Amino acid sequence: PPQSKILREDQNHNMYVTGCTEVEVKSTEEAFEVFWRAGQKKRRIANTQLNRESSRSHSVFIIKLAQAPLDADGDNVLQEKEQITLSQLSLVDLAGSERTNRTKAEGNRLREAGNINQSLMTLRTCIEVLRENQLYGTNKMVPYRDSKLTHLFKNYFDGEGKVRMIVCVNPKAEDYEESLQVMRFAEMTQEVEVARPVDRPLCGLTPGRRLRNQAFREELARKLELRGGPVGAGPEEPSAAELFFQSFPPLPPCELLDINDDQTLPKLIEALEQRHKMRQMLAEEFAKNVLAFKTMLQEFDSSVASKENYIQGKLAEKEKTITGQKTELERLEKKIKTLEYKIEILEKTATIYEEDKRNLQQELESKSQKLQRQASDKRRLEARLQGMVAETSLKWEKECERRVAAKQLEMQNKLWVKDEKLKQLKAIVTEPRAERPERPSRERDREKPVPRSVSPSPAPVAPAAPLRPRRSRSAGERWVDHRPPSHVPTETLLQPRVPRAITVDSPSERALARCDRYLLTHQELASDGEIQTKLIK
Structure with missing residues (x-):
C-alpha cells in the first residue's frame, strides 16, 4: 500500500x-x-x-x-x-x-x-x-x-x-x-463567505504595462501609416539608417593621382556642401517630426487620461452599484432567513394542525359510530315500544270489547227483568178485582198500622273510627312517564300526577327494566285548534 x-x-x-x-x-x-x-x-x-x-x-x-x-x-x-x-x-x-x-x-x-x-x-x-x-x-x-x-x-x-x-x-x-x-x-x-486578504504587490512596476506598450506601438504604427504610408511593408524593405544614407548624394572619387589635379577637391567640396545643406534640411524635418510626434504623444496621453478618467468614473459607478447590490443582497438574505424562520414555524404549526385534525377526525369517527349505535338502539327501542303500544292497545281493545259485551249482557238482563216485572204488573192491573183472592186475617192484621211507642233517646256515642281505605294494588309500583321531546306543557287545572315515576323523553331498556308500569303522554291537534292530550297506560 x-x-x-x-x-x-x-x-x-x-x-x-x-x-x-x-x-x-x-x-x-x-x-x-x-x-x-x-x-x-x-x-x-x-x-x-x-x-x-x-x-x-x-x-x-x-x-x-x-x-x-x-x-x-x-x-x-x-x-x-x-x-x-x-x-x-x-x-x-x-x-x-x-x-x-x-x-x-x-x-x-x-x-x-x-x-x-x-x-x-x-x-x-x-x-x-x-x-x-x-x-x-x-x-x-x-x-x-x-x-x-x-x-x-x-x-x-x-x-x-x-x-x-x-x-x-x-x-x-x-x-x-x-x-x-x-x-x-x-x-x-x-452560505459561507470568507474575507479575502489584500493582494501582495508583485514588484514595484505598474501591472499591465506590457499590454499598454503593445497598444501604444499599435497606435503609433497606425498614426505613421496615416501620415506617411504603411510602416514595415515587408522583410526586404531597407532599414531607416540605410534610407537616411541613401538620401545623400554620392561622394566623387577622392583619390589624387596628380599633384596638379584641381578638379577632385572642388568636386569633393561641392558634394560635401550639398550634403551639409541636406543635413540641415533633414535636421529641420527631424525637428518638425519630433514636434509632431510630441504633439501626437500629448494627444495620446490626453486621450488615455480621458479614457482613464472615464473608466475610473465607470468603475466608481460600478462600485456604487455593487455596493448597493451587496446591501440589497444582505437585506434579501436577512429577509430570506426571516422567511425561512417563518416557514419553519408555519411548518411546525401545520404539523400541529395536522395532528389535531387527525385526532378530531378520529374523535368524529368515534362520535359518528356512537351516534349510529344510539340511532340503532333508538330504532330498536322504538320498534319495541311500538310493539308494546300495539300489544297494550290490542289488549285494552279486547278488554273494552269484553267489558262492553258484559255490560250489554247485564243491561239486557236488566231489561229482561224489567220487562218481566212490567208484564206481571200489567197482568195484575188488568185482572178484575172480584177475582182477587181474599188474604187471610193475619195478613190483614199485618197490614194495619201499628202505633209506635215512645222510646228514650239514645245516649251519645263516640263516632266510630273511619274504615281504613283499601290500598291500591298499584301503589307500590314504579312508572315510566314517557314524554316525547315535542311535548308542550299545558296550563290546565287538571294535571296528571303519577307518584314514583321516572320521566324520560326517550325510554331506554334500563329504565323499562326498573319500572313496572308504562305511561305514554300523547298530544295531537284537535279540530278546534286546541291541543288534545292523551294518557295511554
Missing part, C-alpha cells in the same frame, strides 16, 4: 505535501497527458455492491502556473527569483460517503470507508464553524488539522483562494437519504 505523506508549511504559510514529485510542463497537451497518466490512472477505485468503480480515497491533482517578472516595457524577463509568482489550481475528487450496511464492506474496504467518512465529517465540521463565525461574529478555531484533506486546503478556506463545488447525486429512490444529506451540505457551503 502507498505510504502516508506528511504536510508541511512553507515560508509564505502555504501548505504542500512532502515527498511528492512535481512534473514541469510547457503546454496544455503535456499537462493533459500528465493528468491522464499520473492522475486518472493512479486513482484508487474498487468494485462494491453499489458502484462498480467506487472511489476508495480522495484524489487531488494540483496544477501550478509560474510567472516570471517583466521589465518596465513588459517585454523582457527579469532574472529575479524572489519576484516569481505562483498560481495554483487544485482538482479534488471527493469520495462519497458510504453506509456499510448497504455496501457490505469488509476488511480493507471497511477501513477505507471509515477514513472517507471521517475526513468528510471533518470537512463538514470546518464548514459549519466557518459559517457560525460568519453569522454570529465569533472567532472559533477551525479544526483544519483534524484531517489531512482540510489541512492541505486551509489557505483556500482562509480567503487565499476560491472554492467551487460540483455535487453529484443519484436520482434513484433508494439513494434518497444520501442525496438529501449531500444537498444539505452543498446548500450550507453556499
Whole structure:
C-alpha cells in the first residue's frame, strides 16, 4: 500500500505535501497527458455492491502556473527569483460517503470507508464553524488539522483562494437519504463567505504595462501609416539608417593621382556642401517630426487620461452599484432567513394542525359510530315500544270489547227483568178485582198500622273510627312517564300526577327494566285548534 505523506508549511504559510514529485510542463497537451497518466490512472477505485468503480480515497491533482517578472516595457524577463509568482489550481475528487450496511464492506474496504467518512465529517465540521463565525461574529478555531484533506486546503478556506463545488447525486429512490444529506451540505457551503486578504504587490512596476506598450506601438504604427504610408511593408524593405544614407548624394572619387589635379577637391567640396545643406534640411524635418510626434504623444496621453478618467468614473459607478447590490443582497438574505424562520414555524404549526385534525377526525369517527349505535338502539327501542303500544292497545281493545259485551249482557238482563216485572204488573192491573183472592186475617192484621211507642233517646256515642281505605294494588309500583321531546306543557287545572315515576323523553331498556308500569303522554291537534292530550297506560 502507498505510504502516508506528511504536510508541511512553507515560508509564505502555504501548505504542500512532502515527498511528492512535481512534473514541469510547457503546454496544455503535456499537462493533459500528465493528468491522464499520473492522475486518472493512479486513482484508487474498487468494485462494491453499489458502484462498480467506487472511489476508495480522495484524489487531488494540483496544477501550478509560474510567472516570471517583466521589465518596465513588459517585454523582457527579469532574472529575479524572489519576484516569481505562483498560481495554483487544485482538482479534488471527493469520495462519497458510504453506509456499510448497504455496501457490505469488509476488511480493507471497511477501513477505507471509515477514513472517507471521517475526513468528510471533518470537512463538514470546518464548514459549519466557518459559517457560525460568519453569522454570529465569533472567532472559533477551525479544526483544519483534524484531517489531512482540510489541512492541505486551509489557505483556500482562509480567503487565499476560491472554492467551487460540483455535487453529484443519484436520482434513484433508494439513494434518497444520501442525496438529501449531500444537498444539505452543498446548500450550507453556499452560505459561507470568507474575507479575502489584500493582494501582495508583485514588484514595484505598474501591472499591465506590457499590454499598454503593445497598444501604444499599435497606435503609433497606425498614426505613421496615416501620415506617411504603411510602416514595415515587408522583410526586404531597407532599414531607416540605410534610407537616411541613401538620401545623400554620392561622394566623387577622392583619390589624387596628380599633384596638379584641381578638379577632385572642388568636386569633393561641392558634394560635401550639398550634403551639409541636406543635413540641415533633414535636421529641420527631424525637428518638425519630433514636434509632431510630441504633439501626437500629448494627444495620446490626453486621450488615455480621458479614457482613464472615464473608466475610473465607470468603475466608481460600478462600485456604487455593487455596493448597493451587496446591501440589497444582505437585506434579501436577512429577509430570506426571516422567511425561512417563518416557514419553519408555519411548518411546525401545520404539523400541529395536522395532528389535531387527525385526532378530531378520529374523535368524529368515534362520535359518528356512537351516534349510529344510539340511532340503532333508538330504532330498536322504538320498534319495541311500538310493539308494546300495539300489544297494550290490542289488549285494552279486547278488554273494552269484553267489558262492553258484559255490560250489554247485564243491561239486557236488566231489561229482561224489567220487562218481566212490567208484564206481571200489567197482568195484575188488568185482572178484575172480584177475582182477587181474599188474604187471610193475619195478613190483614199485618197490614194495619201499628202505633209506635215512645222510646228514650239514645245516649251519645263516640263516632266510630273511619274504615281504613283499601290500598291500591298499584301503589307500590314504579312508572315510566314517557314524554316525547315535542311535548308542550299545558296550563290546565287538571294535571296528571303519577307518584314514583321516572320521566324520560326517550325510554331506554334500563329504565323499562326498573319500572313496572308504562305511561305514554300523547298530544295531537284537535279540530278546534286546541291541543288534545292523551294518557295511554
